[in-house]
Amino acid sequence: MEKQEKNAIEILNLLCGNNGCTIADSGGKDSSVLKHIATKAHEMYGLPFSIRHNHTTVDAPETVYFVRNEKKKYEGMGIVYEISFPKETMWQLIVRHCTPPTRLIRYCCADLKENTGFGEKLVTGVRKAESRNRKDNQGIVTFTKPKKRLKKEIEGNEDFRETDKGGVIVYNLDNDENRRIVESCYRTHKTLINPLLDWDDDFLWWYIEHENITLNPLYGCGQCRVGCVGCPMAGNKRWDEFEHYPKYKMAYIRAFDRMLIERTRRGLENKIGWETGLKVFKWWMEDKNIDGQLSFDMDGKIYEEYTEEWLK
Numbered sequence: 001m002e003k004q005e006k007n008a009i010e011i012l013n014l015l016c017g018n019n020g021c022t023i024a025d026s027g028g029k030d031s032s033v034l035k036h037i038a039t040k041a042h043e044m045y046g047l048p049f050s051i052r053h054n055h056t057t058v059d060a061p062e063t064v065y066f067v068r069n070e071k072k073k074y075e076g077m078g079i080v081y082e083i084s085f086p087k088e089t090m091w092q093l094i095v096r097h098c099t100p101p102t103r104l105i106r107y108c109c110a111d112l113k114e115n116t117g118f119g120e121k122l123v124t125g126v127r128k129a130e131s132r133n134r135k136d137n138q139g140i141v142t143f144t145k146p147k148k149r150l151k152k153e154i155e156g157n158e159d160f161r162e163t164d165k166g167g168v169i170v171y172n173l174d175n176d177e178n179r180r181i182v183e184s185c186y187r188t189h190k191t192l193i194n195p196l197l198d199w200d201d202d203f204l205w206w207y208i209e210h211e212n213i214t215l216n217p218l219y220g221c222g223q224c225r226v227g228c229v230g231c232p233m234a235g236n237k238r239w240d241e242f243e244h245y246p247k248y249k250m251a252y253i254r255a256f257d258r259m260l261i262e263r264t265r266r267g268l269e270n271k272i273g274w275e276t277g278l279k280v281f282k283w284w285m286e287d288k289n290i291d292g293q294l295s296f297d298m299d300g301k302i303y304e305e306y307t308e309e310w311l312k
């Protein structure tokens with residue numbers, strides 16, 4: 001048995017051996033390894049554990065089917081596997097919050113991903129190595145704006161840290177360099193256990209192959225992101241996602257349409273350019289092209305972007 005594997009099993013047994021724990025399954029590769037490790041701890045020490053997946057309503061279809069199969073597989077082994085559905089969908093949240101989710105205003109994580117597990121011992125697949133990858137991909141965003149310009153967003157929000165030079169860092173707390181193997185969150189009363197914290201990418205991939213662990217098929221498509229479709233933290237990767245999942249693009253645009261109606265109802269002023277759901281989508285995608293931009297499709301047909309034609 002490899003040292004990393006043995007350590008992870010020992011951590012689980014030591015910290016959760018008596019009362020058990022819940023494994024958080026995002027549908028990603030780290031979660032798949034974690035479930036495998038927990039199963040081994042169960043076989044070796046009788047570790048009691050269950051698994052939970054938070055359905056976000058913006059998961060890729062591949063992830064939805066993969067999770068359903070995982071549920072069947074683990075339930076077949078006698079392990080409780082819960083798929084938790086949120087009270088409101090992403091589309092309803094957009095209307096209620098009257099703004100699209102952005103890097104600065106990520107209300108959706110709290111409602112769609114962190115709405116379970118209060119008071120529990122929750123085991124996650126957080127790894128420091130993944131943190132570095134996300135940093136390169138702007139998963140952690142540093143803003144040079146002085147603090148006072150972001151004062152409203154920063155106050156009471158633990159996703160923000162000030163830099164020495166008076167700037168602001170927004171952390172993607174899923175995977176953060178500062179994380180520890182055991183963490184307690186006083187806000188949610190969750191104890192988070194991260195047994196894969198020090199696993200690097202090379203070892204993780206080697207282990208997946210060595211142990212023949214079944215992964216989300218999205219990894220086979222050369223797509224390394226298994227998060228919510230259209231997540232504002234994904235930056236430019238969203239263009240590929242919406243190309244691949246055009247129905248999600250339509251669903252966001254329609255939600256932005258309903259959001260504008262709600263903003264009018266509440267008497268809220270709109271940002272410049274927020275005339276229609278389509279134009280909000282343009283703003284949200286940080287598309288700098290001017291209105292009226294003409295494009296060619298594959299057949300050479302010319303159409304104007306951000307019109308009904310553009311949606312087809």
Ligand code: SF4
Pocket residue numbers: 056058101106108109110112113227228230231232233
């Ligand atoms: S991962 Fe992204 S889209 Fe999904 S809930 Fe969190 S911020 Fe929202």
